[in-house]
Amino acid sequence: MSESRRTKDIDLTIEIDADAETVWRAISDGEEISRWFPLNAEVEPGVGGKYRIDWGPGCGGQGTITDWEEGVRLRYEEEWPGVDIEVPVTVEYTIESRDGKTIVRMVNAGFSAEDDWADYLDTIDSGWRYFMWNLKVYVERHAGTPRRMVWDRRKIAVDKAGAWDRLLGEGGLATTTLPAAADRRVVLWSGVEGTTGRINESIHFTARFEALNDALLLIELEPGQGEYSLGVWLSLYGVEETQAAELERSLKARLDSLFGAISATE
Numbered sequence: 001m002s003e004s005r006r007t008k009d010i011d012l013t014i015e016i017d018a019d020a021e022t023v024w025r026a027i028s029d030g031e032e033i034s035r036w037f038p039l040n041a042e043v044e045p046g047v048g049g050k051y052r053i054d055w056g057p058g059c060g061g062q063g064t065i066t067d068w069e070e071g072v073r074l075r076y077e078e079e080w081p082g083v084d085i086e087v088p089v090t091v092e093y094t095i096e097s098r099d100g101k102t103i104v105r106m107v108n109a110g111f112s113a114e115d116d117w118a119d120y121l122d123t124i125d126s127g128w129r130y131f132m133w134n135l136k137v138y139v140e141r142h143a144g145t146p147r148r149m150v151w152d153r154r155k156i157a158v159d160k161a162g163a164w165d166r167l168l169g170e171g172g173l174a175t176t177t178l179p180a181a182a183d184r185r186v187v188l189w190s191g192v193e194g195t196t197g198r199i200n201e202s203i204h205f206t207a208r209f210e211a212l213n214d215a216l217l218l219i220e221l222e223p224g225q226g227e228y229s230l231g232v233w234l235s236l237y238g239v240e241e242t243q244a245a246e247l248e249r250s251l252k253a254r255l256d257s258l259f260g261a262i263s264a265t266e
Contacts, residue, residue, distance in 0.1 A: 006112070006113035006114070007087055007109070007110050007112060007113055008111050008112070008113040008117075008121060009107055009108065009109040009110070009111070010106075010107065010108040010109075010111075010121070010124060010125045010128055011105070011106075011107045012105070012106050012107075012128055012129065012132050013103060013104065013105045013106075014103075014104050014132050014133075014135070014136050015098075015101050015102070015103055015104075015136075016101060016102045016103075016135070016136050016139050016140060017101050017140050018101070018102055018140060018143065019102065020071055020095055020096070020097045020102045022102075022139060022143055023095050023102045023104060023139055024070070024071045024095060026135060026138065026139050026143070027074060027093045027095075027104070028043060028045065028074050029043060030042040030043045030052075033053070034147070035138055035142070035145070035146065035147040036131065036134045036137075036138035036139075036147070036235070037053065037131055037134070037135070038053040038054055038055050038060070039055055039056055039149055039151070040053075040054040041053050041054070043065075044065070045065075045068065046068050047065055047066060047067065047068050048064065048065065049064075049065045049068070050062055050063070050064060050065070051063045051064075051065055051076040051091075055153075056151070056153060059153070061078060061079065061080075062078075062079055063076035063077050063078040063079055063090075063091065064076060064077050064079065066090070067092070071095070072094065072095060072096075073092065073093065073094045073095075074092070074093045075090060075092035075093075076090065076092075077089070077090050078091065087110050088110055089108070089110040089111060090107075090108070090109050090110055091106070091107070091108050091109075092106070092109070093105070093106050104132070104135070106128065106132060108124065108128060111124070119223060122203065123203055123220075123222055126203045127203075127204065127220070130204055130206050130218050133197065133206070133216075134216055134218075134235060137208070137214060137216060138235075138237075141214050141237070142214070142238070145237045145238055146237075147235050147236065147237055148236040148237075148239055148241065148244040149233060149234070149235060149236070150232075150233075150234040150236060150247045150248040150251060151231070151232060151233045151234065151248070151251075152230075152231070152232045152248075152251055152252055152255055153230070153231045153232075154229075154230055154255070154259075155227045155228070155229060155230070156227060156228050156230050156259045157227045158227075158259065160202065160221060160223075163221055163228060163230070164205075164221070166258045166259070167205070167219055167221075167230075168205060171257075171258075172189070172258065173188070173189050173219060173232060173251070173254060173255070173258075174186045174187070174188055174196075174205065174207055174217060175187045176196060184196045186207045188207075188209060188212070188217065189250060189251060190247055190250060192209050192211050192212050193209070193211060194207045194208055194209035194210065194212070194215075194217070195207060195208055195210075197216075202221075203220060203221060203222065204218060204219065204220050204221075205217075205218075205219040206218050206219075212236065213236070213237055213238045213239060214237065215234060215235060215236050215237070215239070216234070216235045217232075217233070217234050217235075218233045218234075218235075219231070219232050219233075220232075220233075230255075230259075232251060234247065
């Protein structure tokens with residue numbers, strides 16, 4: 001992507017009912033970041049430090065911190081090995097206190113505005129909307145509490161409409177009436193009831209389960225070459241390890257029953 005090509009940014013702002021110091025830790029400390037964003041994260045503080053995120057085998061990335069203003073701004077430039085990108089892709093968080101709350105702005109900048117990037121950009125935009133919500137729920141409800149992530153990521157050779165029918169229909173992962181709509185009751189595969197949240201019907205489905213100590217669910221379906229990448233991520237806080245392990249076991253069993261014998265993503 002050359003300097004002359006048009007670029008497009010993802011620009012999101014949320015309000016969090018917490019002090020700026022708590023929010024700053026949530027976006028700048030590796031252990032804290034792993035409680036609302038990836039499975040694991042590492043941050044080397046200061047300009048020139050590294051910002052690393054890990055989503056499991058074969059999925060993750062890192063960037064170099066280019067702006068670090070304690071309690072105010074953190075910006076890093078993503079590293080895309082093997083991809084020729086002249087205009088850097090960056091992530092920038094800025095925070096400010098306002099009326100006793102904290103305003104967080106996240107800008108993921110530098111994406112190509114060309115049509116061949118549209119699907120990818122839609123997926124990234126939808127994902128950020130969910131994770132900014134996860135950040136808000138974590139800080140407001142679970143600040144300082146370690147997260148247990150129940151998850152599964154795999155390829156499925158099913159068309160998009162068929163996949164969502166299975167995932168959200170009777171006997172699926174999160175049973176609800178289709179088409180899914182925000183604020184509709186939903187039942188998790190374990191039988192726990194919750195409420196649907198932020199929904200992009202073609203890419204992501206999310207829900208919140210108050211009965212499971214405000215657990216958050218993300219189901220994502222991303223296009224590939226003749227197949228889709230399915231990811232299921234259930235963020236648990238204050239839940240015992242044995243319960244989390246049983247939820248993950250039953251998740252994998254349910255996915256196997258829905259899609260047959262399929263291989264986990266490498």
